[in-house]
Amino acid sequence: MMAGGAPIKEEGQAKLELHLGSVNLIQDVIVADIEDEALLGYDILSGKQGRPADILLSENKIVLDGQEIPVF
Template sequence: MELELGLVTLSEKVIIAEIEEALLGYDVFKGRHGEPADILLSSNNILLDRLEIPLFQMGKSNKARRVTVANDMILPGMAKAVVSIFVERFTDDDEDVNSDFIVEPAQQFEDMYALRMATTLVTVNQSPTCSIRILNPFATEVTL
């Protein structure tokens, strides 16, 4: 079966995907003479046929941010709570349109506390503190 779209004829063995932005694998980056491209991530450049092509990062960096409880508290055994937290902020956060972050327990948190924390989406520009949910499934109380 063939499908005709304007001037292009497609057979049923062709897979089509609409891709707006993508970084192709380095195996397809070859110059006019078959020379491979040099991908220089340390300088955010690709060198192809002696031409420097700048790389641009899309989205926010993946830097982890420190999260601390807003107020010291004791979580009784076999209890759950909504806890106010501070998320570390940077100077450019106020100008940034995307201020949404995922707060989830780090390995250090799990090693230090016998608690369960729900992964939570927070917006750091809405208020000074954000809220997360914590569960203490054990009988002993925990101080945060």
């Protein structure tokens, strides 16, 4: 499901290397046809060490695992 609870049609799953600013992850992801480039779920936003991300929209950034990721 998408963030708003709307169902999405899954195209498949893959293990991908993700580059989010200076944060690099290898993560199992669900591939789906959505309007946005990506939708980050709790499994990513919870961080590697279980430290959740700080989403600072007023500063156009996400802080994940101590690293700032610009939000466009």
